[in-house]
Amino acid sequence: MKLKQSALIGLAVAAALGTAAVQAADQYVGLPSYRVGPYAAGGSGIFGGMIDYFQLVNARDGGINGVKLIWEECETEYNNARGVECWERMKKGGPTGNTVFHPLSTGITYSVIEKAPADKIPVISLGYGRTDASDGRIFPYIFPLLTNYWSQNTAKIKFIGAKEGGMDKLKGKKIVNIYHDSAYGKETIPVLDAQAKMYGFTVKHIPVAHPGNEQQSQWLQVRQDKPDWVILRGWGVMNPTALKAAAKIGFPRDKIVGVWWSGAEEDTIPAGSAAKGYISAGFNVAGTNYPVIKDIEKHVVAKNKSNMEDKSRIGSVYYNRGVVHGIITVEAIRKAQEKYGKGKSITGEQMRWGIENLNIDAALLKKLGAEGFMPPLKMSCANHEGSGLVKFQQWDGDKWKVLTDWIESDQKLVRGMVEESAAKYAKEKNITPRDCSKEG
Amino acid sequence: MQFFFEVLIGGLLSGVMYSLVALGFVLIYKASGVFNFAQGAMVFFAALTFVGVMELGAPFALALVITFLAMVVLGVVTEKFVLRPLVNQPQITLFMATIGLAFLIEGLAQGVWGASVRGLEIPGIQDEPIQWAMDQWGIGISRFDLFAAGVSAVLVSVLAVFFNKTRVGRALRAVADDHQAALAIGIPLQNIWRIVWAVAGFVALVAGLMWGARNGVQFALTFVALKALPVLIIGGFESVAGAIVGGLIIGAAEKLGEVYLGPMVGGGIEGWFPYVMALLFLLVRPEGLFGERHIDRV
Known part of the structure; x- marks a missing residue:
């Protein structure tokens, strides 16, 4: 009887360890999406594009250095309170907690600004959010990437x-x-x-x-x-x-x-x-005539795996913006893996390092099939904007x-205003700015 | 002065668009004494169904008929599963039920037709200024707004005849006064409610087409219902004519307010100015301009 019990316990432990081993090769991204409500058209397009890019990376490349992307959606309806609820629900998701939070709402971004450093989860507000958060010395976990308002x-x-x-x-x-x-x-x-x-x-x-x-x-x-x-x-x-x-x-x-x-x-x-x-x-263009979109069509859409119900929206401005979100997320994870271990799941704190050290230059854009699709991006500890380029x-x-x-x-002009405004915020909140010269 | 008249005329014509939505509220209120919170959702559902059916290849007229039938089905289902079980319940219970219904209809519409924003054009009617008015008075009057005003006038006339000159209309009014008494004298309450919800569905369809052609068919159509509230407070909840007059007053006042008072307080007052007006009106004439004054014996 004892032997039987021990064998069962052993099996259970082995199963748990086995699951942990599988989970360790996953990278969890919690997505506070909105697919119903007044702004559902924007939400479904952008989150659809981002998810399709994640699926492309998993299907074509087998993940990031073998680490598969997994994601979970949480409906916010573009509502601040629900956005905070989603933050709380997803922050401990996956094997290492939520990697990064894309609020896709200026209001929700403002609502989680103080939660981000406390929970050590970076917030990417790509093309929206609080402009003075471009000063990474004051806002270490907020990234109004590419180009702020x-x-x-x-x-x-x-x-x-x-x-x-x-x-x-x-x-x-x-x-x-x-x-x-x-x-x-x-x-x-x-x-x-x-x-x-x-x-x-x-x-x-x-x-x-x-x-x-x-x-x-x-x-x-x-x-x-x-x-x-x-x-x-x-x-x-x-x-x-x-x-x-x-x-x-x-x-x-x-x-x-x-x-x-x-x-x-x-x-x-x-x-x-x-x-x-x-x-x-x-900060991104519309159209399907880019290698990255062609790859999505080949590896995701043709295999009926696309997240988009309406396939005619593939290549639209919002969809392609979602792909840009996906590219930046994936490349930041890849960057973080270079420092913290290739083939391993990273934490939110490590992701922050990944974003701050991201350098998507012209050569990398070409490799990703996104030349002309999005601007080049070079991040740093102090500069959380990274590009500042705009097309019309x-x-x-x-x-x-x-x-x-x-x-x-x-x-x-902009950087001066950003630093002035961020310094005011730091004074109000009693924040000591980071010394970027000491950041690795 | 020319600018003043341009703002005034634009406001009056916008007010007619509010009246179109307010009419749907009036119909349900007249028949059941309930403020139908789901009217905005019905406007959205109707417009989305209409463009959805057109996308499937149906011509304009057929899409109109199919959408009307869909609105009738919606009305019948609402009567059977929401209103019938709540007969003789307090009005606040029915009101709460319509709040739930609003969320259900909004979700249903997006679930069936998707979240994409669609365009809608009324054949032959462009939202452009009439050149003649521009040349004569230098005032821009939109062809589309005038068309919407004409549609409202026809709708109001038909509804006025329906309520005052037909047996069904009189039965509707009896039901509104007292459900139980109406049932006792043999008025088929369920049929009356089905009819009135179907007619409210038709009004929602017309309002949805007009607002959809103006702003696109999207979720924001549900918000236009919020503008109907001050219209109803001023015009009176039971009056078809009141919905029109209230709409004209709100439309003109909010536009003039935005242009002449707005700059003094930083602008953007259109959102709350009609509610302030409605609040002031409530203090002076709570039943509205054309509403019935209720005197309760205690």
Whole structure:
């Protein structure tokens, strides 16, 4: 009897150890996605693209140095409270806890800013979130990667300047900034005001109340003000409504420049012909004509493993943005494995090191099949933005067409503002900035 | 002055769009005395079903018929599984049931048709200014907004005749007054509720088409229902005409408020200004402009 009991215990222990051995070769990523609710179109596209890229890495490469990616979705409905709930639920997931958190919401990002260093889980807010978190000395676990909102705005003004025939031609011009009346919408007001002073143009900020499905009064003000350009900083239904309202007052759409959250097919298709000519910024491009997307089509979509219900969305702006999320996540894990052990699962803290030491240069982009698809990226302890490059695209009535190469942002202006704002935050929260010269 | 009139006319025409949504609330309230929280979800469901059916290859008219039938089915199912078990329950219970129904319909719509945002064009009606008005008065009046105003006028006329001149309409009013008394005198409560939910479904379909053509067919259509609330408070919950007048008042006031008062307080007041107006109105005339004054004997 005793022998039988011991044998059973032994089997159980062996099974548990066996499971642990299998789990040790997995890398868990908790995904706070939103597939229902008001912003489901953005959520399903971006998380769909990210998951398809993870599936590609598992299917084509056998994972990252043999470590398979595993993931779990948690529905937030773009709601801050639910985002925090998902953080708590997923932080201990997988063999080493959650590797990285992609909130895909400025609100949720703000909600977990203090949790991230406490739980040692990095937050990637790619193209959104708190701009001054680009200062990694104050925000060690927050990564507003690629290009933050302030950088993007300086690139926008550069683009407008180029269209006008030079930055000196901006003097005396009139720009209206139509923004979503929220923390997200207001984020770029300081940098626009600073640039208006610098270049001598006037800027008028006009807020639109959430959700933005009524904008007649705002656009009548635009008609009265007769600006040279309009900057559109919308989200969701606010975008097509703005384009329709612009058409209604006869404002030329090719004089409207939107933020990247106003520059997807979901923003232009509902506006119909009113969207034709509209320009938006972007840190990724649309289209399927990139090797990385071709590989996804071959290894994931053709094998019926795609996360996208609507296959026509593969190659859309949001889907490709999800692929960019996937590329950065995978390459940061790979980088961390170089230091902490190839073929091993890494922790959130190790992932932070991986992100801070990430260098996706032109050669690596080519190797990944993402040349021209996303900008190069070089991270550091102090610089959590890493790129600051922006492309501009124009809606031709049917699809987005890339208008420019990567345009550099005004880092001299932006970095100064970032450091000033981050220092204020550090003082408020009594944070001692990291000494990056001592970081390995 | 020209700018003032442009804002005013734009506001009045926007108000008509709010009235379209408010009408659905009025219908259900008249028949059951319940504020149907699910009306916004019904607008979303109708518009999404319509574009979904069109994507399957159906022409405009057929898609309209199929969607109407879907709304009738939704109404019948709601009556059978939500309202019938709650007959004679307090109104707050029915109200809570419609809150649950709203989430169910929203989830059902996205579950069946997906989360993608769709465009919707009403054939031959562009959301562009009428050139003649521009040339004559320098005022931009949207062709689409005028069309929506015309649709509302027809809808209100038909509903007014339906409520006041038909037996079903009179039965509806009796049911609204007292479920039990209406049943006692032989009014078929279940049939009446089915009819009224089907008609509210049709109104939701019309509102969904108009708002969908304006902003795209997406989840945000559910939010337009929130603007119907101040419209109903001002117009009165039981009045079809009140929904129109309330809509006009809210539309004009919020646009004028945004343009002339907004800049003094940083702008973006359109979201809350109608509610402040409704609140003030409640203090002066709680039953609304056209609502029935209830006097309870204690």
